[in-house]
Amino acid sequence: MDDQQISALADQIAAGRRTRKVMDIAGACSGLSEADAYKVQFAVHDKLTAGGADRMAGWKVALTLPAQYEPLRLSGPVFAGIYQSGIRQSGAVFETGYPIKPGIEPELVARMATAAPAGSKPYTADSIRAHVANLYCGMELVDNRYADVTKMTGPARIADDVLQAACVIGTEIPDWQKLDFPNLKGRSLLDGKQLASGAGTAVMGGALISLAWLANTLNKHGKQLEAGDLILTGSVHPPAFLPGTGLARTEFEGLGGTEITIG
Secondary structure (H helix, E strand, O other), X not given: OOHHHHHHHHHHHHHHHHHOOOEOOHHHHOOOOHHHHHHHHHHHHHHHHHHHOOOEEEEEEEOOOHHHHOOXXXXXXXXXXXXXXXXXXXXXXXXXXXXXXXXXXXXXXXEEOXXXXXXXXXXXXXXXXXXXXXXXXXXXXXXXXXXXXHHOOHHHHHHXXXXXXXXXXXXXXXXXXXXXXXXXXXXXXXXXXXXXXXXXXXXXXXXXXXXXXXXXXXXXXXXXXXXXXXXXXXEOOOOEEOOOOEEEEEEEOOOEEEEEEEO
16 A cells, blocks of 8 residues: 555544444455554554544554464454553443443553663563553453454454553552463453453463563564553453443452443
8 A cells, every 4th residue: 555545544544433433444444464554553543643632642462362363364463552532440431332332351551661662682571571660450442343343354453453442440460570470360241240251371471471572563663662651461361242231340360350331
């Protein structure tokens, strides 16, 4: 795609996001390559934050397992942006009709202490630790905002921030450096009924592994993690789409949780 085509597709996606209505963009995204999808995503970021209408607050890691990205014909895990307008604290109430088709995921949320610029060697799970200020039990709220999500290719999902709707911050985790990340257990519930569960191994083997991957991958795209960024490090299970309204909760065993009300 040339710059004009990238900008035109980003305009269409940004316009759809502003309306908070069902989007029919699968056709416009057909044939989109993975490389061009990120160019579109970055253009969408620019358009939705233009003039101070919003600002970027961080990033998310998604599709962390081969069983998730291979059916979408993607080369590996993916990343997407998080907007300041989508940052919420546990206890937040979402108005009726938004998200359109909400789903929830238990994720550890990292707040970066310092930037992670490109260096002489890639970041690892060990070396990225020094760049993290805080770690929280969190929730990603995703939104199937499409006329037919089955027609949304992997690159199409990348272009529109991989269903991202909100990053909800819950319990802060003290002494997070001592966590056994692979063996963490998380689950999602609606009105106390469990919808899905999973282990930390689903997050590329552990949340610090995915965070290091994100730092390195952003660097390859000419970007970097910045001090203050909030990072959704990846879910322990695929999105649990809610069968109705009510009190939605994600939690990590022994650590705490995050709650929202979906109207």
